[in-house]
Amino acid sequence: MAPAAYTADELAQRFGLRLHGDGAVRVDGVGTLARAGASQLAFLANPKYRGQLAQSQAGIVVMREDDANGYERTAIIARDPYAAFARISALFEPRPARDAGVHASAVIDPSASVDASAHIGPFVSIGARSRVEAGAVIGAGTVIGEDCVVGAGSELIARVTLVARVRLGQRVVIHPGAVLGAAGFGLAMEAGRWLNVPQLGGVVVGDDCEIGANTCIDRGAIEDTVLEEDVRLDNLIQIGHNVVIGAHTAIAGCAAVAGSARIGRYCLIGGAAGVVGHLEICDKVVVTAMSLVTSSIREPGEYSSGTPLMDNRSWRKNAARFKQLDALARRIGGRGTSD
Amino acid sequence: MAPAAYTADELAQRFGLRLHGDGAVRVDGVGTLARAGASQLAFLANPKYRGQLAQSQAGIVVMREDDANGYERTAIIARDPYAAFARISALFEPRPARDAGVHASAVIDPSASVDASAHIGPFVSIGARSRVEAGAVIGAGTVIGEDCVVGAGSELIARVTLVARVRLGQRVVIHPGAVLGAAGFGLAMEAGRWLNVPQLGGVVVGDDCEIGANTCIDRGAIEDTVLEEDVRLDNLIQIGHNVVIGAHTAIAGCAAVAGSARIGRYCLIGGAAGVVGHLEICDKVVVTAMSLVTSSIREPGEYSSGTPLMDNRSWRKNAARFKQLDALARRIGGRGTSD
Amino acid sequence: MAPAAYTADELAQRFGLRLHGDGAVRVDGVGTLARAGASQLAFLANPKYRGQLAQSQAGIVVMREDDANGYERTAIIARDPYAAFARISALFEPRPARDAGVHASAVIDPSASVDASAHIGPFVSIGARSRVEAGAVIGAGTVIGEDCVVGAGSELIARVTLVARVRLGQRVVIHPGAVLGAAGFGLAMEAGRWLNVPQLGGVVVGDDCEIGANTCIDRGAIEDTVLEEDVRLDNLIQIGHNVVIGAHTAIAGCAAVAGSARIGRYCLIGGAAGVVGHLEICDKVVVTAMSLVTSSIREPGEYSSGTPLMDNRSWRKNAARFKQLDALARRIGGRGTSD
Numbered sequence A, B, C: 001m002a003p004a005a006y007t008a009d010e011l012a013q014r015f016g017l018r019l020h021g022d023g024a025v026r027v028d029g030v031g032t033l034a035r036a037g038a039s040q041l042a043f044l045a046n047p048k049y050r051g052q053l054a055q056s057q058a059g060i061v062v063m064r065e066d067d068a069n070g071y072e073r074t075a076i077i078a079r080d081p082y083a084a085f086a087r088i089s090a091l092f093e094p095r096p097a098r099d100a101g102v103h104a105s106a107v108i109d110p111s112a113s114v115d116a117s118a119h120i121g122p123f124v125s126i127g128a129r130s131r132v133e134a135g136a137v138i139g140a141g142t143v144i145g146e147d148c149v150v151g152a153g154s155e156l157i158a159r160v161t162l163v164a165r166v167r168l169g170q171r172v173v174i175h176p177g178a179v180l181g182a183a184g185f186g187l188a189m190e191a192g193r194w195l196n197v198p199q200l201g202g203v204v205v206g207d208d209c210e211i212g213a214n215t216c217i218d219r220g221a222i223e224d225t226v227l228e229e230d231v232r233l234d235n236l237i238q239i240g241h242n243v244v245i246g247a248h249t250a251i252a253g254c255a256a257v258a259g260s261a262r263i264g265r266y267c268l269i270g271g272a273a274g275v276v277g278h279l280e281i282c283d284k285v286v287v288t289a290m291s292l293v294t295s296s297i298r299e300p301g302e303y304s305s306g307t308p309l310m311d312n313r314s315w316r317k318n319a320a321r322f323k324q325l326d327a328l329a330r331r332i333g334g335r336g337t338s339d
Helices: A008-015 A047-052 A081-092 A310-322 A325-330 B006-016 B047-052 B081-092 B310-324 B323-332 C008-015 C047-050 C081-092 C312-322 C325-331
Strands: A019-022 A040-043 A060-063 A073-078 A142-146 A162-163 A166-168 A179-183 A185-191 A193-196 A203-205 A217-218 A224-227 A286-287 A303-304 B018-020 B040-043 B060-063 B076-077 B143-148 B161-164 B166-168 B179-183 B187-190 B194-195 B203-205 B216-218 B223-225 B286-287 B303-304 C018-020 C042-043 C060-063 C075-077 C143-146 C161-164 C166-168 C177-182 C187-190 C193-196 C203-205 C218-221 C225-227 C285-287 C301-304
Touching: A008 A019, A008 A073, A019 A166, A019 B166, A019 B216, A040 A081, A060 A081, A060 B047, A081 C187, A142 A286, A179 A203, A193 B006, A193 B081, A217 A224, A217 A303, A224 B203, A303 B310, A310 A325, A310 B323, A310 C301, A325 B323, A325 C312, A325 C325, B006 B018, B006 B076, B006 B081, B040 B081, B060 B081, B076 C042, B161 B166, B179 B203, B187 C081, B194 B216, B194 C081, B203 B216, B303 C312, B310 B323, B310 C325, C008 C075, C042 C081, C060 C081, C161 C166, C177 C203, C218 C225, C312 C325
Parallel strands: A040 A060, A060 A073, A142 A162, A162 A179, A166 A203, A179 A217, A203 A224, A286 A303, B040 B060, B060 B076, B143 B161, B161 B179, B166 B203, B179 B216, B203 B223, B286 B303, C042 C060, C060 C075, C143 C161, C161 C177, C166 C203, C177 C218, C203 C225, C285 C301
Antiparallel strands: A019 A073, A185 A193, B018 B076, B187 B194, C018 C075, C187 C193
16 A cells, blocks of 8 residues: 655645645655655754755755745745644554454443444453443553543553543543553551552543553542543653643653642643642643652742752762751851751 | 442441441441532541531541530541541442453463452463462453462452562452563673573562552562562552562552662652662661662661752752862862762 | 473583582572572672672582682682573573464454464454564563564563554563553644644664563654664663664663663663653763763763752751752852853
């Protein structure tokens, strides 16, 4: 099967963008500005790569109006070239067929319901009272427990687990290995032994959320753990019970959010960052990679913790001094911090 | 099916607690103090929420004797309201049916043994010489390799992997995606290439342990990796080969314990904390979130590393100074640290 | 079945090593120097354990020539005792049978190809146009999507996912729960909502790589994510899209490498370390545990960030001073850092 191919004219017209240069140029795939060939589409968004433009062999380049001044080959002009590239390149994305129907090997509880337009792959099990809505795709090896909902158009790529009481909105995408609705880490110490606190809540995931591979979202203790719409979680993230994450917030890989934390809307949480439990982060907060949030953040802005990377010998010297920091500060007359 | 409902009288009697107020009040679920309705049970443990009591609509509130003075509605009096709530709320926990028997799709090696009272779900495979004891539950998609034991009453929720030589005690709970008994990360460099060091040990998990979703516990190189009884591991934790974790220790999500570390009893390891290999942590040590333990800890107590969160502009200035810390300290006459 | 047993003579001869003492001593397993019995083989590599040698009951000890001076029991002499032990102990490793053939429950797309000598376990699904080469082992519950290749002699232990366009070289080992080829975390913000950037690349894994349990390697956005040969990744690691990792590099558990970072050859990245995206690390760099690499590293050597662990009371005082560090430095006349 030959890949789909499109002329610059066709692309400009389909996406409502302006054509610059020869509209007959045809592309059948994408490439980076540095390496794309004559039949590939590339983009220029970051000014730091502008120098690559003159040498680029790309058949079509998506770029801003300014960058096209004097450009003698074919361009498609966009205010936001990266977003335009994202939309155009979707034309070239291979989409595996996921026909409607239930694979013969799937095990579905009689009390569950599966829309006739949904796809249920091999080795899927679906528990009591769960519901899979129109057009949803449940990939191979997925386990859906009791009282779950997979909203219309959602896709569980493969080997996802929804343990219990997980309600997904529409067009939610969940990558392999993710576990939603496991019992939260609720423990009481009683007579020298741990006692489990039953986790009676569920997980609610809003429309258009995406959840990365091997990410975990625990179900709530009493109320639900909540992701509002369009939340984006990368891989290997831990979301504790009763966390609430506001709409359009994105969290990078390996971050951890402890129980009952509330994160606002339009936040960006960096990779391997941590958020301690029972605090609030307001809207539009950026937390840089591997920073730890230990108290509530009430002002939008960018926040960080940690120390810079150094060669190990220098680091050892400076790190040792960190232990003397309060004493050093006192010696030079610094104000005491806690006493 | 109507949910179970209990009167305050019934609950007080069943759990050996004292009733305060009208024993005929009936509840069929739980709620938070702030949001529970008249048919729900709530609890008051943390004094910071005492102010919510007057407005609470909860049918029954579990609380300490002191807090009940003057309280005009129905309460159940407990010395430890949180633990009492945990026990009572278990009455309202939906427990999916896991009937005894082996699902038709399961693949069980002829040399394996499964107790007749155990539940084996769909798409489970059990390898040679492994044993599943009385009342154990092996959830859908679980893979049990060779020479494993699942002790009586243990539950592997779904999609768990026991690779080889994993022996679980009784009443162990393992959440989805957890991997126990994978080969530890043992490498020798030989002539410029890595050589695997065979991992001949196993994993031993004591009674009443609980292991979170997507957590990994590697098998030992020569001897076993060991969790003593009642150890609680949250999600996405890495436990390296030959680690030993003492009884009643709890570790929060995303923590990492490197090979051959020994952690004592009744320790609390915070989220995303790290423990370097080949060291010892004594009993009753608390390590705060995202701290790194790089040498043995011989005294009980609370330990931390890291720096506080700041706005990024301030952080950049201070972090840059961290690189000069040894030089600054010398300038003000601080004692040298390593030379 | 009795375990295999070997005399010291046989072992020395098989591995081309020199025998010291009685060649008739026979062993059928391995142990640590401290605990091995008369029928077990141990090793002495780290001089710090030399003191254990005199009391060791091990039947055979692998050691350096020097350490054998005056040793009166049986030894096998090796320049690198740890590597020699690794090779010898492989004789005692139980290798589960993985016969050639496809389990009856497996679901294989008609356009996929599976070599007749490969083993396909229960509940495996293999998607369109994927290929499993000679002698490969695909363990239970593994999901292989479209356009993947599993090279000759590779082993996917169990419950692995190759999502799409993942090409594994020869003798690659992947532990349970690992996810390769999931869509990278590529997002553009458009009109206040996230827009997915299609992830059209794949993942290429070189010969002899090993990938730990629950580790994730995302597929590239335009070009591929690449692991060169003999790369070793521990458990729970996140490798972002378009990362390139040089040959013979090893990364410890819970590390995170963000998109488009390039890591050189023979690097050692410590546990829970982080590497920010779009930077380069040259060959032979060591990054210590939980350090964060935020800019390119151009010189081989060891690098660190973070602060030392302290008792929490001391840490609080010193950490509070970290916030005043720039002000303190100015007071004693330090050079400003950014203005």
